[in-house]
Amino acid sequence: MSVQEVPKNLKPHLQAPSLFGFGQGKLVTILIMALLFMLPMIAWWMGNKFYLDFSVRIICLAIAAVSLNLILGFGGLVSFGHAAFIGIGAYAVGIPAYHGYESAWLHFPLAVGLAGLFALVTGAISLRTKGVYFIMITMAFAQMAYYFFLSLEEYGGDDGMTLWSRSDFGLINISDGLTFFLLCYSVLAICIYLTFRIVNSRFGMVLRGCNSNEPRMKALGYNTYLYRLTAYVISGAMCGLAGALIANLQDFITADTMTWTRSGELMFMVILGGAGSIFGPVFGAVAFLLIEEVLSAFTIYWALPFGILLILSVLFIKGGVNGLILRGWKS
Numbered sequence: 001m002s003v004q005e006v007p008k009n010l011k012p013h014l015q016a017p018s019l020f021g022f023g024q025g026k027l028v029t030i031l032i033m034a035l036l037f038m039l040p041m042i043a044w045w046m047g048n049k050f051y052l053d054f055s056v057r058i059i060c061l062a063i064a065a066v067s068l069n070l071i072l073g074f075g076g077l078v079s080f081g082h083a084a085f086i087g088i089g090a091y092a093v094g095i096p097a098y099h100g101y102e103s104a105w106l107h108f109p110l111a112v113g114l115a116g117l118f119a120l121v122t123g124a125i126s127l128r129t130k131g132v133y134f135i136m137i138t139m140a141f142a143q144m145a146y147y148f149f150l151s152l153e154e155y156g157g158d159d160g161m162t163l164w165s166r167s168d169f170g171l172i173n174i175s176d177g178l179t180f181f182l183l184c185y186s187v188l189a190i191c192i193y194l195t196f197r198i199v200n201s202r203f204g205m206v207l208r209g210c211n212s213n214e215p216r217m218k219a220l221g222y223n224t225y226l227y228r229l230t231a232y233v234i235s236g237a238m239c240g241l242a243g244a245l246i247a248n249l250q251d252f253i254t255a256d257t258m259t260w261t262r263s264g265e266l267m268f269m270v271i272l273g274g275a276g277s278i279f280g281p282v283f284g285a286v287a288f289l290l291i292e293e294v295l296s297a298f299t300i301y302w303a304l305p306f307g308i309l310l311i312l313s314v315l316f317i318k319g320g321v322n323g324l325i326l327r328g329w330k331s
Contacts, residue, residue, distance in 0.1 A: 036058070055181065057289065059184045062281060066191050073275035078267075079263070082235075082236075083260070085243060086257050089244040090247035090253045103168055104170075111240045115237050119236025142263060167244075180248065187241065283322055
């Protein structure tokens with residue numbers, strides 16, 4: 001489908017998103033991604049494990065935010081259960097490791113496959129609803145998954161389970177902090193590029209058309225349900241991969257990562273960074289975790305000012321951090 005085949009009122013929404021942005025904003029995006037790469041390297045060189053792990057945590061959550069942005073920012077699907085995929089990916093690492101299977105070549109494909117399968121089953125049901133009903137049913141499925149893993153006493157139950165060693169890649173030792181960072185950063189780069197290629201493909205154009213005017217896309221002959229379900233499965237599988245990385249980072253797995261509040265945090269990251277932009281979720285994850293870290297250093301009641309800042313940013317910063325960067329350089 002070409003843009004010319006789409007009704008005029010859809011054309012503005014189907015312009016191809018740029019990978020790095022435009023003009024000088026492109027330079028800022030590249031600079032931020034370079035800093036996200038260099039600062040952990042400096043932390044490793046200085047022997048500061050806290051800042052290295054903090055940087056890796058930002059990257060892992062950025063992967064999850066990028067996956068949510070595919071369906072939220074480009075597909076218009078407000079999922080309040082996305083954190084379930086993180087938990088499924090984490091337990092896909094923890095449970096085999098508990099039984100002595102520590103191969104990363106098992107853990108990571110299993111995390112992607114199980115998260116994708118859960119997305120397929122739940123998405124097939126959820127996508128038959130719309131609006132607030134879709135929000136509630138995705139949250140309900142996530143809570144079902146949460147209580148399921150919470151009930152598994154053999155795997156820690158509500159106490160969680162410890163991962164005694166990281167996944168084994170064989171020749172690649174991800175127990176080394178720098179190696180694990182490079183792995184996570186590479187996965188983030190691949191996920192960003194994959195999202196870029198998807199949303200600029202014919203499939204992505206139809207997906208964005210569904211977000212803009214679904215009845216019109218149906219009238220043009222597209223099976224919008226199938227397109228959205230496919231995007232939902234891709235998003236879930238990508239988020240499951242983030243969950244596998246988070247499990248290896250924390251060396252601890254708990255069902256608490258699957259609660260609806262965690263899904264809300266992912267949604268805030270996407271909106272704060274700029275929903276519907278390629279790098280917006282990355283900027284949102286960086287801003288979200290940095291603000292959280294700074295405020296928590298000043299007061300134990302950091303959640304109140306943090307919530308106010310998030311509300312103000314959503315209300316007054318159009319396009320999130322990504323939009324702020326582009327407008328700042330244009331002016």
